[in-house]
Amino acid sequence: MSTNPKSAYRRILLKLSGEALVGEEGFGIDPKVLDRMALEIKSLIESGVQVGLVIGGGNIFRGAGLAQAGMNRVVGDHMGMLATVMNGLAMRDALHRSHVNSRLMSAIPLNGVCDDYNWAEAIKYLKLGTVVIFAAGTGNPFFTTDSAACLRGIEIEADAVLKGTKVDGVYDADPVKNPDAKLYSVLDYQTVLEKELQVMDLAAFTLARDHSLPIRVFNMNKPGALSRVVLGGDEGTTITHAEENI
Numbered sequence: 478m479s480t481n482p483k484s485a486y487r488r489i490l491l492k493l494s495g496e497a498l499v500g501e502e503g504f505g506i507d508p509k510v511l512d513r514m515a516l517e518i519k520s521l522i523e524s525g526v527q528v529g530l531v532i533g534g535g536n537i538f539r540g541a542g543l544a545q546a547g548m549n550r551v552v553g554d555h556m557g558m559l560a561t562v563m564n565g566l567a568m569r570d571a572l573h574r575s576h577v578n579s580r581l582m583s584a585i586p587l588n589g590v591c592d593d594y595n596w597a598e599a600i601k602y603l604k605l606g607t608v609v610i611f612a613a614g615t616g617n618p619f620f621t622t623d624s625a626a627c628l629r630g631i632e633i634e635a636d637a638v639l640k641g642t643k644v645d646g647v648y649d650a651d652p653v654k655n656p657d658a659k660l661y662s663v664l665d666y667q668t669v670l671e672k673e674l675q676v677m678d679l680a681a682f683t684l685a686r687d688h689s690l691p692i693r694v695f696n697m698n699k700p701g702a703l704s705r706v707v708l709g710g711d712e713g714t715t716i717t718h719a720e721e722n723i
């Protein structure tokens with residue numbers, strides 16, 4: 478029997494920023510960050526939480542950036558999606574080292590490298606306590622991994638999307654540019670839209686709102702933050718419908 482404290486969630490979709498994987502290295506993937514995240518995910522699995530995972534690709538390629546440099550946007554987005562597969566491969570490897578069962582499913586078929594995305598199979602593995610990493614975003618250009626996280630979160634009927642990022646949550650202004658920015662503890666979807674707060678891109682955010690999928694934003698580099706979020710503790714920012722915040 479598990480001795481771990483009770484989680485607030487049965488099934489989560491964890492979205493990790495690709496850029497936050499860079500760690501102290503300054504580029505690519507810092508294995509130390511991956512190993513730490515793998516151990517945090519392991520403790521969630523041991524608490525009985527089912528974990529679906531989406532990892533961004535911003536540490537390697539973003540289509541918009543490549544298009545700005547003169548590349549065709551669709552090709553750039555294909556490269557961005559393949560970057561998320563590379564991050565997924567690295568995370569699967571880190572989970573394996575930590576003795577956590579995981580499957581890597583890609584929205585772009587990559588025979589011999591990982592599984593193809595399959596909704597029913599994903600649910601089957603989640604129920605077995607296997608971490609399912611959803612790579613290659615939605616499989617379509619002009620989207621982001623935030624959209625993929627909300628889409629997969631809704632498909633797998635996750636209780637919430639937990640968005641791990643480089644800052645402590647959602648602020649009233651970009652905290653990197655405004656040191657005096659104030660952190661919100663709770664927000665509702667409408668306020669985020671009215672104040673144009675940068676939680677995630679609009680397509681992803683409206684998808685979450687329309688399907689009443691709660692979003693929690695936290696700092697993935699703050700030790701213990703993920704488990705506090707999962708235990709329902711006061712960590713980061715929670716976004717739901719206004720009536721749920723009363």
Ligand SMILES: Nc1ncnc2c1ncn2[C@@H]1O[C@H](COP(=O)(O)OP(=O)(O)OP(=O)(O)O)[C@@H](O)[C@H]1O
Pocket residue numbers: 493494495496497532533534535536622623641642643644646647648649650651652653654674675676677
């Ligand atoms: N109101 C705000 N509250 C919090 N962060 C904000 C806000 N406005 C802008 N930001 C910026 O958004 C950044 C978070 O970006 P995010 O984690 O969404 O990256 P991403 O592009 O989704 O991830 P990836 O690295 O995978 O591409 C923070 O580093 C912060 O500087």
Ligand SMILES: O=c1ccn([C@@H]2O[C@H](COP(=O)(O)O)[C@@H](O)[C@H]2O)c(=O)[nH]1
Pocket residue numbers: 495532533534535538539540541553554555556557558559560561613614615616617618619620621622623624625
């Ligand atoms: O559904 C998707 C998801 C992602 N992309 C491309 O990948 C990069 C990396 O994802 P981030 O969310 O920015 O970390 C993204 O910039 C897109 O270029 C995509 O095309 N479709």
